[in-house]
Amino acid sequence: VEHGQIIHNCLVLKTDCCPSIYTxxxxxxxxxxxxxxxxxxxxxxxxxxxxxxxMPKLSAISGTYCFDQTKLMKLDFPSLKTIDGRVFGMNNFxxxxxxxxxxxxxxxxxxxxSKLKYFEAVNLQLIGxxxxxxxxxxxxxxxxxxxxxxxxxxxxxxxEVLVARDNDFYCNCKVCPKCKRMLEKCFLNGKLFTxxxxxxxxxxxxxxxxxEELKKFLEKQQNLVLVGELLKKFAELEKFVLKFCQVDxxx
Ligand SMILES: [Zn+2]
Numbered sequence: 001v002e003h004g005q006i007i008h009n010c011l012v013l014k015t016d017c018c019p020s021i022y023t024x025x026x027x028x029x030x031x032x033x034x035x036x037x038x039x040x041x042x043x044x045x046x047x048x049x050x051x052x053x054x055m056p057k058l059s060a061i062s063g064t065y066c067f068d069q070t071k072l073m074k075l076d077f078p079s080l081k082t083i084d085g086r087v088f089g090m091n092n093f094x095x096x097x098x099x100x101x102x103x104x105x106x107x108x109x110x111x112x113x114s115k116l117k118y119f120e121a122v123n124l125q126l127i128g129x130x131x132x133x134x135x136x137x138x139x140x141x142x143x144x145x146x147x148x149x150x151x152x153x154x155x156x157x158x159x160e161v162l163v164a165r166d167n168d169f170y171c172n173c174k175v176c177p178k179c180k181r182m183l184e185k186c187f188l189n190g191k192l193f194t195x196x197x198x199x200x201x202x203x204x205x206x207x208x209x210x211x212e213e214l215k216k217f218l219e220k221q222q223n224l225v226l227v228g229e230l231l232k233k234f235a236e237l238e239k240f241v242l243k244f245c246q247v248d249x250x251x
Contacts, residue, residue, distance in 0.1 A: 023047055039063050045070060061087050086111050104128035127152045163190035
């Protein structure tokens, strides 16, 4: 197999850097690039039918619109540390986890990913400006080390859970939690989300067992107001866990 060859809709790239551009090519569904480390070309895979890639060493994408408007259903980039500009705009994936991502430069990195529900990048330092602009389904953002760039959640009207380093950013979209003065609630949900951890499904079971035991114990107690309050708290917690586990974010 030669470098650049396409076999059964799979593009094979053998080098650590590649200057070719495959914009709008409809005969590529997979890219096998085991040595690829950097992408500098703008629009390299823009507007293609690419569904999946194997790029375990890819650490930097500086080409804008590189993976814009593809058919990627998940982002499997375990080594990706930096992205520059609108790299993953207008895609249909629902979940993103970029464990190595450290920096986003420029703007619009995930612009218009209208199905994106869940974003996680635990090492990210900065969420770029307008990063999630018009990501209208975005519900959970887990980036505990990240500062937030201006208008990062522009028109993200469904954002409910936010784990990030600060809440000081500009926005005037009028519909995001920041504009609706609901950001504190998002951070509070974020705190619960972090405490819940990735074992949310196990927690549901634990909470219901705890609740039953607590109920039995409390039934024997005198203070009925306290009993009611505690049961209410448990019910809220259970509702929260159920809600965010059903997003299917842990699969
Ligand atoms: Zn806003």
